[in-house]
Amino acid sequence: MAGTLRPRDAKELRQAIEWASSEGATLDVRGEGSKLALGKPMVCDQVLDLSGLAGIVDYAPEELVVTLRAGTPLREVEALLAQRNQMLAFEPPDLGPLLGGEPGRGTLVGALMGNLAGPRRLAAGAARDHLLGFSGVNGRGEAFKSGGKVMKNVTGYDLSKLLAGSWGTLAVLDEVSVKVLPAPDQTRTLLLRGLTDEAAVQAMCAAMGSPHEVSGAAHADGKTALRLEGVAPSVEARLKGLRDILAVAGAAMQELGTLESRALWRELRDVQPLAGDRDSIVWRISCPPTEGPAVVARLRARRPSAKAFYDWSGGLVWLALPSSSNGDHMIVRSALGATGGHAALIRAPEAVRAAVPVFQPQPAALATLSARVKESFDPRRLFNPGRMG
């Protein structure tokens, strides 16, 4: 069984990796381990547990920046920001229950490493858009940094973008600086009922293209939800504007207040509409918003019992398929077809994840380039080996 290394400071982190580098020991890098069931299964020589590198280093609300250690739980960061009416605008999801674990676990850096964002992604950007800078250790056991703590910075390559979404395979982070934003006073939702998938996506795209600053557009269980956030008078005016432009859809409309809205968008964020059937296989598809319904239709032609819901105005399709030994990966990826986009296997038994590509396979030139980028950080392939396969 693999041993566990639990460094307590930056120096110990560097020493641990320097040692791993000299031994060629592979490392399973984790914070709270809340997303271990996501990605390709790994066999590693050691667990590198970052929970000893935790805590807020610096938080100045008027700078819109929080700096923290890699092992800091997301819930602690969110609680701290809430005290000052601020938030992580990319709305990191809590995938714990979907993945069969506890709710409320996971670190902010874990969300960054997966580039995981919730419904507000389409208005406020992805996790990667909020990582301003970091310090960490590469696979050579060298401590390095990139970016900074300021909003605007083009000094050197933007390695933060590479690290976000790298699932811990490029470097082990020690400290990150993350952009935060004011939390909205009010959250309201306009619900439209009874629209087909196509009509719903059309309505969502019309809403997103309106001046009414929609910060969430999802379609699940026959309900199309559009979220408006901000100060009360503005939200009221925009709700009215939105009702006017969507009246042509002919759907019954309903408004939700702040508390109900927050609950609804939390459920959508955490993929709750598909969490119920624990045996189903869950995919996450990113595609051009208007293509979402066509992708789902192609899929249903092959797997009529597929359940789906849409976020990001139709550009994010969450899909549940009946249990199978290969996750129907060929069917899912061929349904995506030439549309452009990618499909990732989010929930599946370990054997399935071991058997099929979890993340969308890349064209050869891109795959080669990505492998070279990996090598430039971690030439001995120590960090989370094979996890992104």
Add this chain to the structure above:
Amino acid sequence: MEMPPLDPAILARRSEIVAALRAIVPGEGVIDDLDGMRPYECDALSAYRQMPLVVVLPETVPQVSAILRYCQDNKVKVVPRGAGTSLSGGSMPVGDAILLGLGKFNRVLEIDYANRCARVQPGVTNLGITKAVEHEGFYYAPDPSSQIACSIGGNVAENSGGVHCLKYGLTTNNLLGIEMVLMTGEVVRLGGKHLDSEGYDLMGLMTGSEGLLGVVTEVTVRLLRKPSTARAVLLGFPTEAGAADCVAAVIASGIIPGGMEMMDKDAVKCAEAYVGAGYPLDVEGLLIVELDGPPIEVDYLVERVAEIARERGATTVRVSRDEQERVLFWAGRKAAFPAVGQITPDYMCLDGSVPRGRLVEVLAKMREMSKKHGLRVVNVFHAGDGNLHPLILFDANDPSELKRAEEFGADILRLCVQVGGVLTGEHGVGIEKRDLMGEQFTEIDLDQQMRVKCAFDPDHLLNPGKVFPKLRRCAELGRLVVHQNKIPFPDIPRF
């Protein structure tokens, strides 16, 4: 500014290289006469000039691919260039390198309103994108001051910003996809009309990589719906500290203005004399705060900002009454650089970013430095995101003044780094700040960046002499030094 020594072998092969390029790009697409190449000898950092080996202006992606493959096979260096508006020398030619101009890639390929995006060629200007979609009420958000001339491909290379970054982000936050050509000639597509990357975010890495990793041949940008209203507020303060304090207070109160700019007394005076924007002349610090959104929200926020400003001792609070006055308020700010140009033969524009909370201290220290170097400094900056644009006034005809200006500039950038900021917020490193990179980064930091460069361009052929103060060979950087027999971290808890 020292550039890498020219390779005599390449210079000796010039006619052969020109002929090879002519075989790829027929007709007038290859320029090798001195007069024809003259317009390309510098970019907007015009203090530095250099003739390229030859200029090539391809029109198709296969041509770009063939050029790069030829350069890779023959170890010929390449400097990519969009519109040549870089303020940091990003597209300054190199004497033994081909200058690869993308100016002929100037078409808007597709506008997709339902998916809120536009697919364009890299030579389309920043403003050209907005012009193509504004009749439908849309626009492209990043708005660098050079937007009328700068190309979107150059914006990708530099990760360009503008005055609306705080609320709407930089180029990197507004891109959906790119197509690029690698040094091998391979064409790869990153992103598209969908969100996020399936693997490593190479598009994010490419954005702001200053033309050192690949040549962008197509860009898909996100379009935004124009806000229904925008109003600007002029806020004058008797002290700079009052103005800076107000900036922090506005943000702390939960308001993210569309733009929040600050000018010091001298900048206000220059701009007012030049444009007549109606700025108050009895203030030490002037803020222009723009609020955009639905009319009712803008009215509400304007009131709150005015109230915050008054509480912090503002002596001038003026809200634009109509669109004409809003544009006038901005006209002074937008003309600040040429306005300062009226009172000095030359000026040097810097671009450091600092945490907002250190603004006042940085301004005060800059004044001390101004005395020490015997040169005036005027300050205009994006206060909302802490991005400074100090203008150092000097006379280039006096060589000692140019040298002092460079030293003064370097001192200011060191100061930015010392207070927790960075060398450049939006103009790029280029050649201008290349030799200061060591102030912000350790050698290990820079080696890691260079290894990423090696993953794309192992022979350092793309845009050489830029960004990195000292180039190390990729073979040397790739060597693995294994620390054998080291005592394995005796103090770390193990389970």
